[in-house]
Amino acid sequence: MINYIWFFLIFFGIIFGIVSGNGEIVSNTILDSGTYSVKLVIELCGILCIWSGIIKIAEESGLNSFLSGLIKPVIKRLFKNINKKALEYISLNLTANMLGLGNAATPLGIKAMEEMEKTNKNKEELSDDMALFLVLNAAAIQLIPTTIISIRAALGSKLPSAVIVPIIIISSITAVIGVLITKILEKFF
């Protein structure tokens, strides 16, 4: 899919540019984007290092397990048929995502799916719980959207952190609606 999108953007971009008399601009753009990307990544690099450092402290100090303890009661109510281990992995996966620990979240998510498979009655298809877990991942509640703040800062925003609270609000509402829709949809599939 990403192949086709990339192709579409570049190929039709170039064709359109040449036909509409912007051939020179397009040629320059192709070369300029290299220099521009390097500049951007260098500007981003420092801010990303700061965030990665602070996130690492959060990770090492067990902030993730602390948070996952807080959401466990909610998870327990939402899911119908999960064992203790699955509950643990699901909570840890979701809070790792909240903290932006992408590398930690993926293995936890895979383990959560494996545990849910054990209690899945029909092994051929995903259980309601598995689907719900995937939807909760899609809603992506993020407490500290580090890369977004970094890019906003690198591009000279007056208040890079201004998006933190709105993002939490929007993704929380999304999560609630997503869960409701999943609970309705599971009856029809």
Place this chain on the structure above:
Amino acid sequence: MEYIEASLIGIIFSFVIFYGIVKKVNIYHVFIQGAVEGLKLSYRVFPPILAMILAYKVFSDSRLLGFITKVLTPMFLKLNFPPQLLPLIIIKPLSGSGSLGVFTEILKNAGPDSRIGIMAALIMGSTETIFYTLTVYIGGIKAKKSRHAIIAAVFTELIAVVITLFYCNIMLY
């Protein structure tokens, strides 16, 4: 409230290092370790960001984006939704680092604090690279029939965009 929002990064930092030192974490050392990971991350995201910025810049500098935007504007205007955000919504579910490139370009063109810039950040923050997540998580287990999972997940992404739109229509002029 605005002052708290402006101080939020400081609040997060002080909370995290305080929690760390209470839990007897070697915070200085761990911070440095994390910063090394940040360097590696920058190294890793550079090629996809480059690839996507290249594609997006060709797409926009050739005026094709402007042309498509112009065609779509009447439709999007009714919803008060900027058509410039369309590429982000299409790419975000597919590629995390690729969408970073598009996100950066949108912010650079519209300004990070403009209405479009804020909307882009909110969409970026409240959606997930869901096709990647679905592939990895479903790929690990035996069950092959995914039932309502994919529809529900994609729908949830769309909801995030719709709520962003509502939020921005209410909060920003």
